[in-house]
Every structure is written in C-alpha cells, then in structure tokens.
Amino acid sequence: MRRESISPSASRRRPAQASLLLLIGAGLFLRTLQNLVNQDLGFDRRNLLLFALDPRRSDYTQDRIAVRYQQLLESIQAVPGVLSATASQSALLSGWTSNSGISTDGPQLEPSQSTNVYWNLVGPAFSHTMGIGTILGRDIEWRDVQGSRKVVVVNEAMARHFFPNENPLGHHLSFGSSPTPKEPYQIVGVVGNAKYGWMREEPPRTVYVPYTAGSGSLGRLYFEVRTAGDPTALIPAVQQIVRRIDPGLPLADVKTQAQQIEEALRQERMFACLSGFFGALALLLVSVGLYGTLAYAVTRRTKEIGVRMALGARRLAVVWMILRESLLLVLVGVAIGLPVALATTRFVASQLYGVKPNDVPTIAMAALILAAVGSAAGYLPARRASRVDPMAALRYE
Structure with missing residues (x-):
C-alpha cells in the first residue's frame, strides 16, 4: 500500500505566506491606532466643546473684535453646565x-541647540480649561488679555x-533672532507639556501668548468650552449666545475635542481597516484552499485510511494524521514567509507609532492566528476521514 501525502509545494505555500504578511501588517496598524488613541495627550480630551468664529468677515475693527470675544466668553461661562471657557488661535490637534x-x-545656548518654539495665541484660563496642569506661576488671565x-x-x-538650571519665572523672551528686542515678553507661568498640532509628534516647546498681545491682527479664534456633562447638549445655548451678541457672526467647525481627535486619526483608522479587511480576506482564501486540498487528499486516501482503521488505528490518530498535513503546510509557509514579511514591513515603519516593524508579539499573534485557521480548515476533512467505514473503504476504488 503506497501512502499519499500532501507536499508543501510552492503553490500551496504562497497563500500562507501572503496571509502572514497581511496579518502582520494588520496587527502593526491596529497596534499603531491603539497606541495613538490611548496615549497621554497632556490635556483632558473629555467634555470639551470646540467652535470657531471669524469676525473679520463682518468688517469688525480690531478693538471691536476683542470686545466681542470678551462678551462671548463671559456669556458662555454663565451658562449652567459650563465649567470654564477659553479661546485659542489654533485648536489643539487641528494640524x-x-x-x-x-x-x-x-543662559546662552550652544550653537547646535535650536532656538525654535511653537506658539499659540490663547485666552484667559487656557491651561485650566484644557486640563493642562500649571507647574509654576499662573495661567493667562483676563487682565493680560484686556x-x-x-x-x-x-x-x-x-x-x-x-x-535648564534656573527658574524661568520673571525671565523675558522675544520672538525673532534680534539680541536686543524692543518688546520682550515676561514669563509668568510654566505648564505641563501637551500635544499641539499632531498626535504623532512629541509635545513641542510651546509658548502661550494672550490673543490680544500678538504681533499680528486679531482674527479667527477657536473657542474651547469645558462642560460638566455631554458638551453637545450645550450647542444650542452657544448658538443662541452668538446670535444674541451678533447675528452676523458666522459659527464654524462646531465639534467636540473627541471628534477633533477622531478626525486627526482618520488616516490611521483607514489603514487599520483596510489592512484588517485584506488580512481577513487572505485568511478566508487560505482556509478555503486548505479545506479543498485536504478534502481531495482524504478522498484519494480513503482506502489507506480504511486499512489503518481495520488494523486498529484510533479515530483520534486519523484526525491527527490529517491535521498534521494542514499544519505542515501552514508552518512551512510561515517559515518561508517570515523573512519576506520582516523585509517588507520595514517600508511601512514611517506609518507606525509606538511599535516597531519587527514587533515580536504582533508577529507571534499573526503566526498563531494562521495556525489556528489552518487547524480549523483541516478539521472537517479530518473528521470525515475518522468516520470512514473500514469495510467500505477497502472496497473503494
């Protein structure tokens, strides 16, 4: 009796190799999304309503813009359910x-050290409203803005x-490279580090300036409203306040800070969804291919299986014999596909965050999932083989 087996030929290995690559990619992008979502932003993203106003579209003078902004902030702070309100030229994580x-x-910096900082024009109590802790000194106050x-x-x-070795309070800074600035700014407070433009970047060196003390003209501002409950419930009240102060003021970009973060993560979610979809599709193709191959092999080996069972082979041994063929195909595919996957994932390193292309847990999980799918695909043919009637199998041609 000649024993037939399923050899792990190249055509049978390729689906497993492709599936491994796609599964590792899906795992890396999912880990990236998870790391971005769960990272510490340096501020409190919860219960925060955002909206923008640009009075310049209504032909406001600079003085009138400042008055309207103050009226608006004071009116919003008086709304029940509002804990605090502020404004900024750039909303955090808006890009x-x-x-x-x-x-x-x-102290004099070394020539190799950068003198560059990021800056944002902000309203009173900006750090307090955003949940950025104050370390030294104080926050921007109304007296600074007014x-x-x-x-x-x-x-x-x-x-x-x-x-680095001094208390910065009371020191002065000036924007630009002039060593003898005309209008230096005094440092009155130090706050914690917070993400500014993008979630992937570490918190930059940041300077917060009262929005009336900037060098340019005062224009469009984002307003941040900290609420005790659901921030979207206060949107009608905010709209009513804006209409009461000036019906001609256009209200724009009304959203929560959580929605702002979701928009910032749109590309990462797309990558995670697409890679997950193609990974699942590859698993489906692998399972169908393995099932078809093993089902055909069981049919070809019906007589051999019958002889084994007639000679006393247990059903469990027959099941394992077929499953072993399935696992062999998967394991050989993994062994050959792993170096290819490691070489390929290096090209997506720039799209990852908080995880390396050769992340061992991700690779191990992808291999385990592939092995589990291979076992599941081989189970039905193996179960059918274990139920072969030895007498009928011996008569099978």
Missing part, C-alpha cells in the same frame, strides 16, 4: 501650528530647554 525662533535673557500685556506662559519642554 494648524505657528512657530518662530526666539531669544531670551537666559491690557494686551506682554506676558507669556511656557510649557515645561520650553523651560527645560532655555532655562
């Missing part, structure tokens, strides 16, 4: 940032870079 070189009266005072609040990264 819009401003940066500039600065000079300070602090008086267009030349004061700033800096984050910890900026303070450590420019004043």
Whole structure:
C-alpha cells in the first residue's frame, strides 16, 4: 500500500505566506491606532466643546473684535453646565501650528541647540480649561488679555530647554533672532507639556501668548468650552449666545475635542481597516484552499485510511494524521514567509507609532492566528476521514 501525502509545494505555500504578511501588517496598524488613541495627550480630551468664529468677515475693527470675544466668553461661562471657557488661535490637534525662533535673557545656548518654539495665541484660563496642569506661576488671565500685556506662559519642554538650571519665572523672551528686542515678553507661568498640532509628534516647546498681545491682527479664534456633562447638549445655548451678541457672526467647525481627535486619526483608522479587511480576506482564501486540498487528499486516501482503521488505528490518530498535513503546510509557509514579511514591513515603519516593524508579539499573534485557521480548515476533512467505514473503504476504488 503506497501512502499519499500532501507536499508543501510552492503553490500551496504562497497563500500562507501572503496571509502572514497581511496579518502582520494588520496587527502593526491596529497596534499603531491603539497606541495613538490611548496615549497621554497632556490635556483632558473629555467634555470639551470646540467652535470657531471669524469676525473679520463682518468688517469688525480690531478693538471691536476683542470686545466681542470678551462678551462671548463671559456669556458662555454663565451658562449652567459650563465649567470654564477659553479661546485659542489654533485648536489643539487641528494640524494648524505657528512657530518662530526666539531669544531670551537666559543662559546662552550652544550653537547646535535650536532656538525654535511653537506658539499659540490663547485666552484667559487656557491651561485650566484644557486640563493642562500649571507647574509654576499662573495661567493667562483676563487682565493680560484686556491690557494686551506682554506676558507669556511656557510649557515645561520650553523651560527645560532655555532655562535648564534656573527658574524661568520673571525671565523675558522675544520672538525673532534680534539680541536686543524692543518688546520682550515676561514669563509668568510654566505648564505641563501637551500635544499641539499632531498626535504623532512629541509635545513641542510651546509658548502661550494672550490673543490680544500678538504681533499680528486679531482674527479667527477657536473657542474651547469645558462642560460638566455631554458638551453637545450645550450647542444650542452657544448658538443662541452668538446670535444674541451678533447675528452676523458666522459659527464654524462646531465639534467636540473627541471628534477633533477622531478626525486627526482618520488616516490611521483607514489603514487599520483596510489592512484588517485584506488580512481577513487572505485568511478566508487560505482556509478555503486548505479545506479543498485536504478534502481531495482524504478522498484519494480513503482506502489507506480504511486499512489503518481495520488494523486498529484510533479515530483520534486519523484526525491527527490529517491535521498534521494542514499544519505542515501552514508552518512551512510561515517559515518561508517570515523573512519576506520582516523585509517588507520595514517600508511601512514611517506609518507606525509606538511599535516597531519587527514587533515580536504582533508577529507571534499573526503566526498563531494562521495556525489556528489552518487547524480549523483541516478539521472537517479530518473528521470525515475518522468516520470512514473500514469495510467500505477497502472496497473503494
């Protein structure tokens, strides 16, 4: 009696190799999305309503814009359920940032050290409203905004870079590279590090300036409203306040901070969904292919199986004999496909976050999933083989 087996030929290995590559890719993109979603942003993303106003479209003068913004913030803060409200030129994680070189009266930096910082024009209680902790000094206050005072609040990264062994409070900085600035800004507070423009970047060195004390004209601002409950429930109240102050003010980009983050993660979610879809499709094709191959092999080996069972082979041994063929195909495919997968995933390293292309847990999980699918695909043919009637099998041609 000649024993037939399923050899792990190249045509049978390729589906497993492709599936391994797609599964590893899906795992890496899913891990990236998970890391981005769960990371510490440096501020509290919960219960925060955002919207934008641009009075310049209504031909406002600069002084009138400042008055309207103050009226709006004071009215919103009086709404029941509002804990605090502020404003900023750039909403956090919106992708819009401003940066500039600065000079300070602090220690001289080495020539190789950057003097660049990011800056944002903000309203009173910005750090408090956004949930960014104050480390030293104070937050931007109404007196700073109303008086267009030349004061700033800096984050910890900026303070450590420019004043590594000093208390930065009371020191001065100026935007631009001039060593003798005309209008220096005094540092009145140091706050924690927070993500600014993008979720993938570490919190940059940041300077917060009162929105009336910037060098340019005052225009479009984002308003951030911290609420005690669901922020979307306060949208009608905010719309009513804006209409009451000036019906001609266009309200734009109404969303929650959570929705802002979802928009920032749109590309990552797309990559994760697409890679997951193709990984699942590849698994389906592998399982169908293995099932067809093993079912055909069982049919070809019906007489052999009958002889084994007639000689006393147990059903469990027959099941294992078929499953072993399935696992062999998968394992050989994994062994050959793994180096290819490792070489290929290097090209998506720039799209990953918090995980390396050769991440061992992700690769191990992909291999285990592939082995589990291979076992499941081989189970039905193996079960059918174990139920072969030995007498009928011996008469099978």
